[in-house]
Amino acid sequence: MIEVEEEERPRALLAGASRRWVRLLPWAVAFVLCVALLPTTIVVLTADYGLNGGVAAGLAVAQAAPLLLAVVRPLQAWYVVFTADVAGSLLLLTADFQERLLWPFPPMGIVGYVGLCVALGLREPRRTLLLVWLATAGANVALGFAAPHTFSAKNLLLTILGGVALLLGGVLRERYEVQRRLVEQETISEAERSRRTLLEERARIARELHDVVAHHMSVITVQADTAEYRLGTLPQHVREEFTSIAATARESLGEMRRLLGVLRNEEARGELMPQPGLAQIGQLVEATARARGPVEFTPCDVEVPEAVGLSAYRIAQEALANVVRHAPGARTQVSLSVTEPDPEQGARLTLLVVNGPPPEPPDEPLEASSTGHGLVGMRERVRIIGGTLDTGPLPDGGFRVAAQLPLTERDLT
Template identity: 80%
Template sequence: MTSVKERPPALFAGASRRWVRLLPWGVAFVLCVALLPTTVQVLTADYGLHGGIASALAVAQAAPLLLAVVRPLPAWYVIFAADVSGALALLTVDFEGRLLWPFPPMEIVGYVGLCLALGLRERRRTLLLVWLATAGANVGLEFAVPAGSSSNGMLLTILSGVALLLAGALRERSEAQRRLVEQETISEAERDRRTLLEERARIARELHDVVAHHMSVITVQADTAAYRLDEVPPNVQEELTSIAATARESLGEMRRLLGVLRSEETRGELAPQPGLTQIGQLVEATVRAGMPVEFTRCDAEVPEAVGLSAYRIVQEALANVVRHAPGAPTHVSVSRDGERLTVLVVNDPPPEPPAGPLEVGGTGHGLVGMRERVRLVGGTIDVGPLPDGGFRVAARLPLTGEDFT
């Protein structure tokens, strides 16, 4: 099975605007249409070259400019050979000394345009070789300058070098900017991934504390059942002993897992994890900081994992209000609706637009943690701005065990 070689893209093919993508084709078309008849006219009328030879040279010097939009290096091979051949062909005719040799003006225009296309596509080494070939050909032609004629080979050498240098510098700058954008995109994705992993590790530690509490209760209840209950049958006592041993073993495994997840810098997380009852304290602390917050309390019994997620969602939402809408009236509501806990944090627009963010170095990834917490407990979250300029965070967390699966 043979593979088809992919055609290289045209110059500026990756531009977002259509007119920029069409610009190289338009310039090449204008140059081709303008230079083709002009070259034939000048070579025949002014220099006295045979019409057939002049036409062939004109086509070889102008038509490849269209090819240069896609493949500038093959186009250079053709035009360079045609220009040198044209200079040698002019040595066979007797033309006036006032005319330039070896390259008439229209050939210089076409060659400089070709050099611009080369600089936008090829690497430094190729550009250097092209310029050395141009300079070498001009040096060689200097030895054959007709008597009384003015040579413009040096002019072409300088102009082609400038065109190659400017276009090459523009290409390298564009590539550097593209690589910078790609690197920033990769870095942003990596930051999102790291934030997500850190939040998952934190949730794992917190859920471990919740589960560890229940496992400890199971162990204690199983161990003390024989002392709290009268006349426990031996088979039941054996079963309770087995349950206590299994619970202790599981608790030890989870503590070892927690030792892996926790680092030396996270000793503060050994404190009991907050829940619904601590949301009021969180709101009071925000009010003392100068934020007008109204709180609708919910005293329902909920699973500890759900209460912890609700606390963290309110904590992050209030922190965002302080950062981005200082002084905005805010309403926090936690209510139970059947088998779901609804957490709602809504803030109005700030009284005065803040001059700038209170935290310059913020990552803006707090919403990632919110969504991850809600997803891990099987809930849903709706986050977004309001028409009046405020902001709304609404989460619904399941309370039944089936919803956690």
Template identity: 75%
Template sequence: MTFLMEGRPRREERSRALLAGASRRWVRLLPWGVAFVLFVVLLPTTIQVLSVDYGLNGGIASALAIAQTAPLLLAVFRPLRAWYVIFVADVAGALVLLTADLDKQSAWPFPPMQIIGYVGLCLALGLREPRRTLLLVWLATAAAGVGLEFVTPHGASGGSTLIIILSGVALVLAGALRERYEAQRKLAEQETISEAERGRRTLLEERARIARELHDVVAHHMSVITVQADSAAYRLQGLPPDVQEEFASIAATARQSLGEMRRLLGVLRNEEAHGELAPQPGLTRIGQLAEATARAGVPVEFTPCDADVPEAEALAAYRIVQEALANVVRHAPGAPTRVSVSVSEDGPQLTVLVVNGPPPVPPAAPLEVGGTGHGLVGMRERVRILGGTLDVGPLPDGGFRVAAQLPLTERTLT
């Protein structure tokens, strides 16, 4: 089954016209134009030369001419099948010419018009067939030419050497062009696949990181629930037995959930990421980001937010500001930047805004070459998980804007 599936694209490719995959239209039409011109020019010329110069019967000359030129039109789709017909027709034509009255001016076994058509056919073969087929074609051509030399009629000039050399050159050049094109096409496909795979891997890594961070947030609350449920019997005097059993059940369920989350964290957490065990940053740490960025040479105007927001939204806001400021340092060093975090009453929602202007002096070269924009992937993924919106893009003055809105469902204001 695998063999059949792998062979199917190859058969479909061979059924297409030569250069059908070219991006430019004139390149796709080039094989048709060359084949048509060769057919229109060589057909009457061959009939004229065979009947007049070689003295063949008009019917035989016409039949040979059609057999030697008409398959050139087929060569646009099936050059190997066209070669079978033309090769047999050329050899048969050479044998028929033995019956003609040849002199020293007569080219034998292959007149010039046959050589031209055969070389054009070899170019088509080189653009379609693999090396092994091209080698067999040339060996057959050489064998036919050498074999016919042994029966060269007295007084005729042999032309086998010329067709052997020209056909070999045409096959090598066309085959080299085809292999070069195939190599470039495969390289472009591989680069596209690699870039898509890098983006997919980055997205998966960012999702795993978000999952780890959210796990730490949820684990904290679950731990609080467990402690409160376990200590309720000691903190609250006079609880009925059924209420104490209910608190004990809540504590047991919370401990079981914590155990399951810890096992999940063991799968998600990278053993080398020792820093993941630290408490996750929130809104209060954004000011430290602004100060660190200012020390890096980027003037930052920061508007803090004193609201008490859920840890998941606070963590997302911190990561968005962190990535946005890192992009400013990389791509617009020295650009004045404004960072603001605020909570709106209508909604309610947490708004994160990072806007930078153009750099005072355009950098001669970016600090990082070959950036893929994967940092924005993490921003969008965090905002999407929390059900918010993200708006990023350049500004008319040459700056850049990052605006995120995160809905709040469990917030309290201090």
């Protein structure tokens, strides 16, 4: 029950603002109005309008004090202030005041009521604001029939200024709501874009791994099918064992192709070619050096699983593409090395791509529509094969990409 009550507790005006001074502004304005109008109303009602001091004090409290409540509950404050203003107008009919003075609502009441209308506009919906203005206009016109002096346009000042204040507050509230929804939509769109990029990269990885696994399964099938011809005379039970292995491998390959077939489309047929690995990173470096600047490459002659070689190639490809996009002409170092065996993780293949700052800031980005999610694909590749990735800017303005990948099939599992 306590939690429900806390959720239903109304928030102060502008409580959702990011800056503290904006959140405190409604309280400051309400306090200043209350402190300024309270004594002023008493003095003016007694000295100028000739109202009794006790009655004037009561009206002043009823008209000014609710302005503090308006910061949290403006509609409830309006009920009190509106009733007090109408009652004050009726009480002024019993006093003898000059025709030049405003009636039915003195200047102090108009100032407080306009401030209250701004608070209403910032909190209440259009229908409520319209009803408030109609009530104000109706009371103003009805009191005009009992005017002790000539009723003119200046006597409608509360209706006019109150309507303007309600309109201003409503416009500000709706503008804030539009901006808030726009920010929320941009946040949702960015999250959805990141999710879509991740899913696309997973699909691409799955297609590539499918080619790798399909190759191995095909080799198993062929070797099992041809074993009896390559190995000479085999016992019947051994021949049946090889036949069973070939059938199982063929069935598994078919199931895998059916499961991953949805990831292939007509445009993906080019991916059926052999996938690149560590041996092709040197060619990638040479192509980048010819296109955009000096690139140093330190190779490493080591045997790795195809999935690891493919991931290393794709990470290097994305890292060099980022250098071309964001730091054209920057000196870049690409190195492959094997770390010392670790008791927990074992030996690891380390891929390091480090670039310095660009010689000159590019006049314009090479890809204006870049999504900026290239690192998402790197992290996903590394995560799938059980490696680690470390990326980040360098003090000199460059950037560093360091990936550690498992060396053996055992580490992949």
